[in-house]
Amino acid sequence: MTHACVAKGKKEIAVEQRELKYSDDDVVVQVECGGICGSDIHYYHEGRAGLSVIKQPLVLGHEFVGRIFQAPAASGLEPGQKVAINPSQPCGQCEYCRAGKQNACATMRFMGSAQFTPHVNGGFAQYVVVPAKQCVAYDEQVPASVMAVAEPTAVVIHALNVAGSIVGKRVLVMGAGPIGALAIAAASASGAAEIVAFDPSERCRRIAVEMGADAAVDASDRAAVAHYGENR
Template sequence: MEQICRASVLHGAKDLRLEERTLGFPGPTELQIAVRTTGLCGSDLHYYHHYRNGDIQVREPLSLGHESAGIVVVVGSQIESFKKGDRVALEVGLPCGQCERCKEGRYNVCPELSFRGSAKSCPHFQGTLQASINHPASWCHKLPDHVSFDVGAILEPLGVAIHASRRAQIVQESSTLVLGAGPVGLLCAAMAKVAGSSNVVIADIQQERVNFATQHGFAQVGFTVPAKRGRKIDEKLQIAKETAALATEKIPNGTGSTGGFDVVIECTGVEACTQAAIYATRPGGKVMIVGMGNPVQTLPISAAALREVDILGTFRYASTYPEAVELVSGNNPLLPDLGKLVTHRFSGLDNVERAFEMAAKTKDEDGNLVLKVIVQSCGT
């Protein structure tokens, strides 16, 4: 039986419209989910402000949103593992399941992957800023009753952090530097702690974000990166070296700038930070590229090659939701309260535009820090 559901739909840059869509009965292996929370992230903001995300151009009206949780309202005929009323987090990337990458378990880099709220595939896979969606049950993950829907939505960016920590192979008593104290950077710092890093340092150009990170247990130490810019490449690299030196001074036990960090996780996408990441990594260490910024950057490759620094890319996540659910369900003393990342909430699809405008800011009108913006009760 079909129903009419409301959706927030992007038709152009800053052109959001509330529309009604027809939603059919879920297929035999699907669940119909009433969306309760959707978090806004950087890719959503790019689409909203520019009607594109990097090289990906929106080609048809698109509902944004992919960090989501909700309630099961209808269960497909072949599904026995879920029931009406179950609370679930949604994993919104659907791979082909047949290619070599999928068979390796690296379905996040499946060439045929469709991702909700992304314009990469066409027809676009519509996002979660709508009242209800039908979604494959195999990509829904049950949430315990004591885990909020807000935290359920945060499991998606937490997956990015889990994936990065796995790729970095963080070990006990290691040192980790995180460049960028936005939501993903904060989560990467938290996961470095959980994975065993005993010295987690976080850096950002915004002092308030650094303070948040250290005050709420996301990192042990933080520092503010000076806002310096060079015009020529030699000037830029010198500034990067200075930033790396500031970071390595934060490592305890007198390691100093002669050593460096075991792992540096770059979460800004800014060229200067990627350069600094290489200089701040110890010989034989790893640089994790998490941030998506300028696709063409000038990097000190010889500084990496001569010290055997591995530069590793990461893209979204694969098989992280079970670990994420277990983490937020338990009482791991190393995991900070992820709910504190949500600094602003907007209720209902009528307020999606306001939510996007807030998410683009670093501080609200009262001077409060803006980190994660959530749209709640998308069905109203």
């Protein structure tokens, strides 16, 4: 049995005890820490995240890390080993998957998502059964609370790779929430000459500067926006 954080609809969430079904051939992860994504917040406040509507109880969470509780020898994973979980589950059969572009899978399933029915349960639970290929081992010395942001950080790094080299370039980050803040840190580490963040929240603007932005502008301040958009 395992306790899990289950969303059942708008403003309807509970911690429930659930049966954990697994065999000796499965990988079981004991969850240590998880990040709360915007989609998790939308599921709670609205009962949906975009077009993904909760139609049955859904275990939330896709930004999580833990320790291997059980793993078959063939997996190469050891009990007690620290792992971050890749929450994406590509089909492996579509043209994108066959071309090695699993991130663009036409029927991608994603942990903690109500996109498909039955829904794909996530990682906000004591124990989670996951395929070995979704487990990424990491150094014992890295705190779980830090590694829990590995998934959104990977998204940001991918975006930078798609953009190409930003060494010596000016970068504008629209929105300085968690993803924006990680984008600022990644851009700074990648050699950007100047980083400007736009956000209406004073708190987010302050965090943006702490994360490496050279300036953080109130998006509702038209004069400031015009200054950075036209004169820099």
